[in-house]
Amino acid sequence: MASEAGGEHSFAEYISHHLQHLATEKARGLIDFGVIHLDTLFFSILCGLVFLIPFIRAARKATPGVPGRFQTAVEMLVEFVEEQAKGMVHGDLKFIAPLALTVFVWVALMNAIDLIPVDLFPSIAKVFGIEYLRPLPTADLNGTFGLSIAVLLLVFYYNVKVKGIGGFLHQWITAPFGNVKVTANPLTWIAFVLLAVVNIAFTMIEYVGNTFSHGMRLFGNMYAGELIFFLIAGLGGSLTAFGIVMHIFSGAVWAIFHILIVLLQAFIFMMLTLVYIGQAHEHH
Amino acid sequence: MNVTATLIFQLIVFFILAWVTMKFIWPPLIAAIDERRQKIAEGLAAAEKGEKSLAEAKSSAQEIIKEAREQANKIVEQANRRSNELIEEARGAAVAEGQRLVAEARQNVELEATRAREQLRKEVAAIAVAGASRLLGREVDAKAHADLLEKLALEIERG
Numbered sequence: 403m404a405s406e407a408g409g410e411h412s413f414a415e416y417i418s419h420h421l422q423h424l425a426t427e428k429a430r431g432l433i434d435f436g437v438i439h440l441d442t443l444f445f446s447i448l449c450g451l452v453f454l455i456p457f458i459r460a461a462r463k464a465t466p467g468v469p470g471r472f473q474t475a476v477e478m479l480v481e482f483v484e485e486q487a488k489g490m491v492h493g494d495l496k497f498i499a500p501l502a503l504t505v506f507v508w509v510a511l512m513n514a515i516d517l518i519p520v521d522l523f524p525s526i527a528k529v530f531g532i533e534y535l536r537p538l539p540t541a542d543l544n545g546t547f548g549l550s551i552a553v554l555l556l557v558f559y560y561n562v563k564v565k566g567i568g569g570f571l572h573q574w575i576t577a578p579f580g581n582v583k584v585t586a587n588p589l590t591w592i593a594f595v596l597l598a599v600v601n602i603a604f605t606m607i608e609y610v611g612n613t614f615s616h617g618m619r620l621f622g623n624m625y626a627g628e629l630i631f632f633l634i635a636g637l638g639g640s641l642t643a644f645g646i647v648m649h650i651f652s653g654a655v656w657a658i659f660h661i662l663i664v665l666l667q668a669f670i671f672m673m674l675t676l677v678y679i680g681q682a683h684e685h686h
Numbered sequence: 687m688n689v690t691a692t693l694i695f696q697l698i699v700f701f702i703l704a705w706v707t708m709k710f711i712w713p714p715l716i717a718a719i720d721e722r723r724q725k726i727a728e729g730l731a732a733a734e735k736g737e738k739s740l741a742e743a744k745s746s747a748q749e750i751i752k753e754a755r756e757q758a759n760k761i762v763e764q765a766n767r768r769s770n771e772l773i774e775e776a777r778g779a780a781v782a783e784g785q786r787l788v789a790e791a792r793q794n795v796e797l798e799a800t801r802a803r804e805q806l807r808k809e810v811a812a813i814a815v816a817g818a819s820r821l822l823g824r825e826v827d828a829k830a831h832a833d834l835l836e837k838l839a840l841e842i843e844r845g
Contacts, residue, residue, distance in 0.1 A: 421687075425690070429688035429690055431688070432687075432688055432689060433688065433689045433690075434688055434689075434690055435690060435691045435694075436690075436691070437688065437690040437691060437692075438690060438691050438692050438695065439690060439692040442692050442696070443692060443695055443696070443699070446696055446699055447699055450699060450702075450703045453703070454703065454706055454707070454711070457707070457711045458706075458710050458711055460711075460715070461710060461711045461712075461713075461714040461715050462714065464714045464715050464717070464718035465718060466717075466718050466721035466722040466724075466725055467722070469718075469722070473718075476715065477715060477718070477719050480712070480715045480716065480719065481719060484716070496708065497704070497708050499712065500704060500707040500708035500711065500712040501704040501707070501708070503707055503711070503712065504700070504703045504704045504707045505704075508700075508703060539696075542692065543687060543688075543689055543693075544689060544690055544692035544693040544696055545692070545696055547689065547693050547696075548692070548693045548694070548695070548696025548697040548699075548700060549696065549697070549700055551693065551697055552697045552700045552701060555697075
């Protein structure tokens with residue numbers, strides 16, 4: 403770790419080192435679809451398996467008789483999510499409720515990686531000759547926007563499913579301001595086109611805004627949390643008595659507080675997913 | 687801080703996870719939960735029914751006990767009355783028997799006395815005849831002087 407040497411310059415290096423992804427190659431520009439962040443994918447899939455395997459086992463062993471402790475915990479979670487989904491989405495929950503469960507548990511697990519000491523995984527990776535590693539998938543824009551764009555696609559899908567393609571397109575030109583009835587009067591044609599343009603613009607803003615804020619909220623929270631953990635790690639890295647005491651103290655405080663953020667952000671992400679999909683089910 | 691193809695893979699991973707959850711996790715858990723809920727509901731209903739029938743059984747038992755007690759009281763009363771009657775009857779019979787025995791005895795005594803008196807009279811008559819014949823020095827015909835003898839016997843009897 404660069405911080406071991408101390409000094410301001412190397413601490414900045416330490417942080418920027420930790421912010422480098424394990425990528426197939428260095429990205430050119432802000433958007434580069436030729437690059438894959440292997441660390442984000444690896445830890446996302448790992449968390450996915452950590453979610454799926456115990457849950458599948460619990461589901462397989464599920465009996466209507468007296469449940470074990472783990473089954474009870476899983477069932478509580480399932481019932482909690484189902485209740486939320488029922489409250490938000492008025493339609494077929496066959497896919498939406500399991501989706502909400504996946505979002506909640508998966509995001510919570512991915513967020514929880516933030517509670518693991520920041521240098522643990524990069525140090526292990528170094529043993530295997532991996533230079534850069536960011537284990538927190540939700541502090542990667544791709545991690546969170548992958549989810550929020552998936553939700554956007556589902557919103558489009560359920561809009562079409564519930565209202566039909568015609569209904570969905572009709573919604574684009576009539577919501578949120580409504581539109582005039584086209585008659586023989588040419589004035590209504592102009593008004594119709596004008597309102598349609600405005601409505602389309604607002605609908606686009608709505609979808610883009612929803613998706614952007616959905617992904618950005620989770621990313622921002624986790625990225626900030628990760629950065630603060632880096633700073634706290636820097637305190638200990640100074641190897642002064644004050645730095646070590648402050649590292650232990652503030653590290654403990656921030657980690658405890660972060661438990662709340664980890665779960666809260668996962669919950670918010672699930673609720674917003676349900677809200678957006680629920681809106682897709684409603685007729686304007 | 688770059689947007690890369692990771693995004694698309696993350697999206698695909700997300701859909702795969704959600705699909706697996708829908709296929710393999712959600713249905714068995716929900717089925718188990720619903721089935722257990724059904725069982726609990728049935729159990730509660732059965733418990734309630736059991737309680738109700740218990741209360742019913744208790745009240746009917748109370749009634750039966752009350753009835754039995756009443757009947758027992760009636761039977762005891764009847765038995766008492768019957769025993770009193772029997773005692774009265776027995777007493778009546780005993781008294782009657784006693785009276786009859788006393789009457790019989792009295793009758794016997796009277797009969798005996800009468801017989802003794804008769805005997806005595808005959809003996810007195812015989813003695814009187816014997817005495818008279820000795821006094822007169824001759825045989826007295828008892829048959830000829832029967833009236834006289836009879837009168838004498840009566841006088842002796844009285845006397």
